[in-house]
Amino acid sequence: MHHDSAPDRHDYRTLGERRRGNDLLHLTQRTYAIVLAGGRGSRLKQLTNWRAKPAVPFAGKLKIIDFPLSNCVNSGIRRIGVLTQYKAQSLIRHIERGWGFLESSLREYIDVVPAQQQIGDGWYVGTANAVFQNLSLLHEADPLYVLILAGDHIYKMDYARMLRDHVTSGADVTVACTEVSLHDASAFGVMAVDESGRITDFQEKPAHPTPMPDKPGHALGSMGIYVFNTELLCAELAADANDANSSHDFGNDIIPRLVRTHHVQAHRFTDSCVNMIEGRPYWRDVGTLDAFWEANMDLTQVLPELNLYDDDWPIRSLQGQFPPAKFVLDDEGRRGAAFNSLVSSGCIVSGALVRSSILFTKVQVAERSLVEDSVLLPAVQVGRNVRIRRAIVDEGCKIPDGFHVGLDQNADRARFHVTERGITLITADMLGQPVDLNL
Secondary structure, eight states, X not given: OOOOOOOOTTOOOOHHHHHHOHHHHHHHHTEEEEEEOOOOOGGGGGGGSSSXXXXXXXXXXXXXXXXXXXXXXXXXXXXXXXXXXXXXXXXXXXXXXXXXXXXXXXXXXXXXXEOOXXXXXXXXXXHHHHHHTTHHHHHHHOOSEXXXXXXXXXXXXXXXXXXXXXXXXXXXXXXXXXXXXXXXXXXSEEEEEOTTSBEEEEEESOSSXXXXXXXXXXXXXXXXXEEEEHHHHHXXXXXXXXXXXXXXXXXXIIHHHHHXXXXXXXXXXXXXXXXXXXXXXXXXXXXXXXXXXXXXXXXXXXXXXXXXXXXXXXXXXXXXXXXXXXXXXXXXXXXXXXXXXXXXXXXXXXXXXXXXXXXXXXXXXXXXXXXXXXXXOTTOEEOTTOEEESEEEOTTOEEOTTOEESSOHHHHHHHSEEOTTOOEEEOTTXXXXXXXXXX
């Protein structure tokens, strides 16, 4: 079996970076990434009442923002700007505390940039406007290429491969795309391409999407991931800012206009996805409560679609100093146990049963309680004789003794938010409890 030799102690690259070689590393070192992380994610309802969507917890001990940031670092892109806006304090705190390991002496850094009204007296009015208001970041970094990313999707992608395709094709702009069903395509930017992969048409969220010629039930959908030549990006953003008819959005305005005037190339996600399932790339927009619950529940399967145990492509995050998870009591009717579940550090399951669920850090479940098919976010405390089924319980909720949820949807709707699929969201405010913003 082949074993990679031990890296030099001053080699800060990941194993994945060293395997790809110096050609891709050279491209990534000349790239600056901008992560658009200012959105609320209103379809997540009360789950984003006090946090931006990229700050929503995921998979037991991560946050959604950790995926694009990990993809950047694993790809070798170590100069990153994160643009925030909506209720960004928890997001800013997470990045500052969890992503401070980059080496500034090697020009590695993450700039967390709140909306500051740097140009005019308005906040960001579109994705293109958000980048335009922060062009000073690009002038300071002086990159050849700019990678634009959304901060609210779950996926594992090697951006270095996209950069290589961008340079090889001679494109001015490259747009990452994935195949989506025609039924879902109206939620995406939909593109048509020629035999060389050049984009010939781009429509943002069309009512009647154009299907792929060889797959009539599917369309090529934009992932909201773009590589720009820096000089072109700066010029286009300046022109767009002076266009009174523009909505100042990449998908609505910038990309369609450039398709008509410049070389815009499509990059297939299958060529750079690090997490394939039977030939299908894993990419999730957990933009609704049902999608959020489903993506988390998939992780409890024996073979989940998202591989979080990949040492070559780790998803990094803030790692709190918590004790190991603990399961106590072994009496009939009050036995501490968990099956087909993820149980994070700092949890205590005391004489209770957890099935097909995810317990985030510092969750406590008291005796004779049952938690099934549920997602309990950090620091939730579950009392005695509680039944929780098919629910999402927000951070810091204190569930009283004898509480039942998920057994009677009509009763649940009177107190909480119940989704189309029957998933119940419980927040501290719904329970009449104060929200602890310091969790």
